[in-house]
Amino acid sequence: MGRAPCCDKGNVKKGPWSPEEDGKLKAYIEEHGTGGNWIALPQKIGLKRCGKSCRLRWLNYLRPDIKRGGFSEEEDQIICSLYISIGSRWSIIAAQLPGRTDNDVKNYWNTRLKKKLFGKRRDSCSRQSSRLSINHDPKEETNGMSPDASSQALSTSALERMQLHKQLQGLYDPFSFYNNPALWPKFHPLGGEKLFFHIQHTDANTIAATPVPQASDATMIEPSGQNVFLIKPEMLNPTDPSIQEDPNSSTLAFPSPSSSGALSVENSNSNFNDAAVGLQDELHDLLYQKIGCSRGPEQQQQTEFDCYKDLNGEKESMNWWATDGFEKSLSGSWDSVSNLQADLLNEYDEFGYRL
DNA sequence: AAACGCTCCAACCGCACAGGG
DNA sequence: CCCCTGTGCGGTTGGAGCGTT
Secondary structure, eight states, rough: OOOOOSOOGSSOOOOOOOOHHHHHHHHHHHHHHHHHHTTHHHHHTOOHHHHHHHHHHHIIIIIIIISSOOOHHHHHHHHHHHHHHOOOOHHHHHHHSSOOHHHHHHIIIIIIIIIIIIIHHHHHHHTTTTGSSTTTHHHHHTTTTOOOHHHHHSOHHHHHHHHHHHHHHOOOOOTTTTOGGGSOOOOOOOOOOOOOOEEOOOOOOOSSEEEETTTTGGGOOTTTTTOOOEEHHHHHHHTOOOOOOOOOOOOOOOOOOOOOOOOOESOOOHHHHHHHHHHHHHHHHHHHHOOTTTTTHHHHHHHHHHHGGGGGGGGGOOOOSSSHHHHHHTTOOOOHHHHHHHHHHHHHTTTTTOO
16 A cells, blocks of 8 residues: 555646746745645645645745856866765755755756766767776676666666766876865865865875864864875876886875865975866866867877776776776775765675675 | 757656654 | 654656757
8 A cells, every 4th residue: 555645636736837826836935934834835825736846846946046047167066076976966966056956956967967978978988998988888898797787787876976986086096086175065065074284205206195283174183194195296297207107006095084074285285286186177178078089199198098097007907897897996995985985886786796 | 841859947756754643 | 663744855757949850
């Protein structure tokens, strides 16, 4: 036995709202508020509408603070960033965008942003790396599962997030989304605290980023050592010819900034900031088509580097959601990142993927 | 000009959760 | 506790509008 419907389905009007209905609803709520009971509200004002429908109409359309018009680049980036980190929690994402509703954000993501991101990168990278796309050669991508089974087994959201996640960061990359404060929204739903870091060389090969207690932020700083992470110089500025790559130090250690909140990098190292800005550009580029096959040969090469760099240049291991590659990608990542990863891994597990 | 296809968005649906009795 | 009900949320759908053939 299912639960009783919230209203008499046969006796309520459906479909688009008329101006008269809008007027009644708006006038009543502006004068009396919702009265704490949406179900009873339509009867009170003589509307043949379901209470849920009234609520939706008010929240998504009639509310006075609704923001109309296109989304800004900043809003795009916030939506993408949050989608990657928390998935399709549209109400939370919308809460970071004043005047936007969850429905707006959801529609905008489904109709535009998703295409912008996946479409562009698919186009731009597909000739270089068909494996990056969930739409390309699924047999190879899914450890032999049939394309249908594999594409249905994982939720679209999870696949999208993994794909974006992978596109926007190498998990060994200190300037990944999770490690890159520049990509994080001001009010990160998973935290929101700020951590400040000093960047300094510790030896020829490494740079230590150590948290700096600031007056208002001191309480957020973990005990010494917890928040120190080591960065290879070439990661800070990969184009600097004076930097020598050490093949023996390909694994980077990133003890977690376990407070997992928003991270602010103090302006103490211009290379660090350059790199952070570079990653922000990467998200921006995904959204606004500044990279990809439209670039010249050198830039295409750089794009390819972006696609493969976290796998140490081994294109054959780019089968990143197959057992081997994905597991390799996950090892050594820090725990706030692993919130998402655990999510994704759970989804993998649920559907019989064993990593 | 008509047919067709695509995009976008408002609205609906069903489920999960929270809180009160 | 358990049940019931209202609320909130995410996924999906229907159709208007627009562009293309």
